Amino acid sequence: MAFIWDLAMWFCLGAVMAVNAELRTDCRPDYMSLVWTDSRLQADPSLFRLGSCFPATISPREVAFSVTYDDCNFRRLVTGNELNYTNDLIYTSSPDSYVNPFSLPVVCSFERPKDWYPMTYDPEFSTYGVEDLVFQVGLMNADFTGPSESNVYPLGSMISVMAAVDQQDHQPLLLFLEECIASTTPDLHPGADLYPIITNKGCLVDSKVSRSKFEPREKLSEIHLSVQAFKFALGHEVFIHCTLVAWDPNGLDDTKKACHYNKDHGWELLDNPAYNGLCDCCESTCKSRKRRNLSEKHGLEKKAVVGPLTITA
Known part of the structure; x- marks a missing residue:
């Protein structure tokens, strides 16, 4: 399976810059890793989630995740010949914090396997x-x-x-x-x-x-x-x-x-x-x-x- 690594969607760039932080991802066929580095220690590392998952490691200036695509409520989406795994890096701030809550989409893209097809639904929302x-x-x-x-x-x-x-x-x-x-x-x-x-x-x-x-x-x-x-x-x-x-x-x-x-x-x-x-x-x-x-x-x-x-x- 071909894959693209070190890929992330930089949505809400202004929010990222506001906390002087850097987001790095490494997408592999069976798992992905994500590291959030905050150079000025403005956000509380314990309040980060990748989908439903807690960080694997936390330090005063860094939050790291290492997860499989079956964990954390990753979503699978097929677009053309691409299979995309999508999730969100979520920061849930406390009510009196000066760092606002935010959510950043994270995407890992691969070439779609020829024998893989997504489940189909006919929802009534x-x-x-x-x-x-x-x-x-x-x-x-x-x-x-x-x-x-x-x-x-x-x-x-x-x-x-x-x-x-x-x-x-x-x-x-x-x-x-x-x-x-x-x-x-x-x-x-x-x-x-x-x-x-x-x-x-x-x-x-x-x-x-x-x-x-x-x-x-x-x-x-x-x-x-x-x-x-x-x-x-x-x-x-x-x-x-x-x-x-x-x-x-x-x-x-x-x-x-x-x-x-x-x-x-x-x-x-x-x-x-x-x-x-x-x-x-x-x-x-x-x-x-x-x-x-x-x-x-x-x-x-x-x-x-x-x-x-x-x-x-």
């Missing part, structure tokens, strides 16, 4: 537009590498839901699921039977009684949710009604968060466990602060519906 943002939400397969091929889930199995926002010309935004409620109808109305999944401004309350959880982020503009199939409306069509929020990564508080419950450690924050305190209000009420108007580009929200899906005994 819902798309919603607001201002200059485009939201998408849909059911995914178990490892979130493609849309689900079925909307029927045995009781106790995992339902994979992905939400994403195409930022287009907007400033970088972090995507949250502020609320998700299951219903037997595509429209919520008074008196409808409801099953709460996410409430209280991003608290995955279903995780207290099940294996439901937020999955590690691959991109700031996406969020992955695994929900354990529940008994609610067993055998009937179910629709999951969600509120998607795209928000300024530097404007986070206990009303803009993604929290799930760990049976051993209590409530945990998806994006930075060092700030698990933002989840404390999940046991009471997470109060909304006064919203800034949209002209301040602080964030936007959109209602979305996933389904129908059916849970079987």
